[in-house]
Amino acid sequence: MPDRARGYEVAVLGAGCAGAAAAYALARRRIAPVVVDTSRPDGAVPASAAVAVQSGTPADIRLAVRSAERFPELQDAIGGFGYRRTGGLTVALTDADAEMGRARAAQAGAAGLPVAWLSREETLRREPGLTEHTAGAVYCGYDGVADPGALARRLLAAALGFGGATHLDCGYISIARQNGGFRIRTGRDEIVARRVVVASMELLGMAVRQLGAGPPARSGRRRVAVTERIAPLLRHTVNGIRQHPSGELVLDPPALVDEGATAENARALVEALRRIAAAAVCLVPGVEPARIIHAPLLVSAEPADGRPAVGRLEDDLYFALAGADRAVTYCPVIGDAIADAVSRNRWPDGLDIWAPGRFAVVAAGAGTAGGLGPDRGVQDSSQGS
Numbered sequence: 001m002p003d004r005a006r007g008y009e010v011a012v013l014g015a016g017c018a019g020a021a022a023a024y025a026l027a028r029r030r031i032a033p034v035v036v037d038t039s040r041p042d043g044a045v046p047a048s049a050a051v052a053v054q055s056g057t058p059a060d061i062r063l064a065v066r067s068a069e070r071f072p073e074l075q076d077a078i079g080g081f082g083y084r085r086t087g088g089l090t091v092a093l094t095d096a097d098a099e100m101g102r103a104r105a106a107q108a109g110a111a112g113l114p115v116a117w118l119s120r121e122e123t124l125r126r127e128p129g130l131t132e133h134t135a136g137a138v139y140c141g142y143d144g145v146a147d148p149g150a151l152a153r154r155l156l157a158a159a160l161g162f163g164g165a166t167h168l169d170c171g172y173i174s175i176a177r178q179n180g181g182f183r184i185r186t187g188r189d190e191i192v193a194r195r196v197v198v199a200s201m202e203l204l205g206m207a208v209r210q211l212g213a214g215p216p217a218r219s220g221r222r223r224v225a226v227t228e229r230i231a232p233l234l235r236h237t238v239n240g241i242r243q244h245p246s247g248e249l250v251l252d253p254p255a256l257v258d259e260g261a262t263a264e265n266a267r268a269l270v271e272a273l274r275r276i277a278a279a280a281v282c283l284v285p286g287v288e289p290a291r292i293i294h295a296p297l298l299v300s301a302e303p304a305d306g307r308p309a310v311g312r313l314e315d316d317l318y319f320a321l322a323g324a325d326r327a328v329t330y331c332p333v334i335g336d337a338i339a340d341a342v343s344r345n346r347w348p349d350g351l352d353i354w355a356p357g358r359f360a361v362v363a364a365g366a367g368t369a370g371g372l373g374p375d376r377g378v379q380d381s382s383q384g385s
Contacts, residue, residue, distance in 0.1 A: 008034040008165070010342060011184055011193035013175075013207070014200025015041050015168055017148055017327040018308075018320045020155035021335030022197050024078070027162035029343045034165040034191060036173060036184060037200065041152030048250060049148045049328045050237055054088055054140035058111035059353050060307070061140075063333055065114065066350075068142040070332035078158040081150040084245075088143025088237040089118075089127060091134055091283060098135040105138050115140045129233050129286050143237050148328045155331075167191070173203065175210050181316060197338055199320040201301035213313055215321065215359040216304040223272040223297055225251040225280075227290035234284065241280055241287075249290060251280045269295070300324040303359070310334050310354040312341050319356045 010026055012019045015037035026033045051071070053064040071083045092098040101117055108115035116139050123137040124130055156166060171187020181194040198207045201217055208214035229247030240252040253276060273295055280287045302323025303309040308330055309321040320338050322330060333351070340346045 005183065005190040005192045006034070008032070008191060008193045010034075010195045010197060011036055011182065011191055012197045012199050012320075013037070013173065013184075013203045014198065014320075015039070015152060015156060015166065016200060016324070017041075017152050017155070017331040018322050018334050019197070019199030020152040020159065021331035022199055022320045022338040023159040023164050023335075024155040024162075025335035025339035026342060027159040027164040029339050030162075031339070031343055032163035032165070033159065033197075034167060034193065035156060035159070036167045036170060036186060036191065037203070038170055038173060040168045041149055041156070048082060048145040048242060048244060049325055050088070050240060050242065050252065051083070051085075051142075051144040051146055051329050052088065052237075052325065053142040053144075053329065054090065054108070054115050054138060056307075058108055058113055059350070061108055061113050061115060062111070062350060063353075064329055065142050067330050067333045068144065071144070071146070074332055078154040081154050082147030083144060083151075084146075085142065085144040086235070086237045086242065087139065087141045089123065089137040089139055089239070091123065091127075091130060091137040091239055093131070093133050093135060093283070095135060101136060101138045114142060127234065127236055127238060129284050130238070131283055131285055145237060145242050146328055148324065151328065151331065155335075173206060175207065177211070195316040195318065195342060197318040197320055197342075201303075201321055201323070204301075204321060211317065213317065215309045215319070215356055217301050218304045218306075219299070219301040221297055221299040222253050223269070223276060223295055224253075225273060225276045225292045226294040226296075227251070227287070228293050230286075230290045233286045239283055241284060249280075249287060251276050251287070251292075253279070298324070302326065305358075308334060308354045309356045309359070310337055310351065311347070311356050313356050318342065321356075 009031050010033040012023045012033050012035045015035050019035060023033045023035045051068060053068050075083050092101045105115050105117035118137050118139045120134055120136050123134050167186055167189055174185045176183050181192060182196050184191040198204060204214050227249040234243045243249050300323050303321055308326055309319050312318050318338055320334050337348050337351055340348055
């Protein structure tokens with residue numbers, strides 16, 4: 001078996017948006033990677049996810065803007081993945097929400113970021129379909145939407161075009177260290193790689209068990225409702241609500257609510273849909289006559305503090321971990337960061353907030369063998385908060 005193992009410079013574990021972006025960026029730098037996953041990036045629902053630039057702290061927004069600026073050229077390079085820069089509104093319906101919105105916009109504006117507070121009149125002028133109870137909105141012109149499944153597939157196909165390889169639907173994955181790298185066994189093949197990028201929260205558990213390293217994670221789920229096609233109603237992404245060019249509305253609660261692992265029964269499903277629909281109608285009254293035709297349950301895991309964990313953990317082990325939504329928003333930056341770290345031993349400016357080393361205390365407390373010490377050896381970086 002060892003004699004038949006295929007050898008690669010880098011193995012990327014995870015074929016989602018973060019892993020596919022890392023593979024694409026590596027392949028473009030002539031470091032042909034192999035992407036390994038137990039599934040395929042085909043099951044993302046609904047067909048669009050928010051590219052939520054205005055969320056988070058100024059440091060988060062700065063990275064999201066950097067990523068959003070890359071999407072048009074990326075779509076030109078790899079083919080369409082449904083990216084549209086719609087602009088985004090976080091609408092306030094109460095005086096308290098408006099006060100928080102003004103403060104958030106002021107903080108971002110002071111940092112030189114393209115986030116602004118709009119008055120009630122300006123908000124309704126830009127988005128006439130909103131309720132008359134609108135008190136104003138935080139606006140960012142870089143917010144948009146993209147199809148996560150198409151994005152990952154396009155990135156993987158482009159990586160293959162640059163000499164990369166994939167092992168998808170591989171049944172299972174086991175990984176162990178060996179001299180000069182790693183040995184990865186799957187249901188169909190065996191691979192050796194000098195370096196490994198863990199880019200899947202789902203496969204992270206395997207890495208923790210077998211390599212003894214990994215940041216703490218949290219999981220959650222939320223129900224998303226998709227309506228029938230209706231006449232154009234929204235111009236922007238509004239509090240997680242967006243409209244496809246074909247007319248369907250996606251009613252997507254902005255927060256990932258951890259509801260545990262308990263299976264959802266019919267009563268809970270009805271109640272969840274009632275809450276989603278009521279919130280949408282309260283904000284956009286024109287939603288009311290639209291019938292809900294699809295309501296997928298989205299399950300996602302992410303690093304425990306919600307931020308991506310991207311960087312080098314050890315000399316030959318890297319993380320490119322993010323929740324599903326953030327992986328879409330940040331994937332161009334995540335891909336370039338991993339490729340720069342692997343190919344040039346450099347780390348882009350501004351990404352220290354993603355350093356896996358920030359979890360060192362938590363991981364040690366959880367008894368993670370091997371530990372998560374501060375990132376080492378990457379030049380131009382002060383990773384480890």
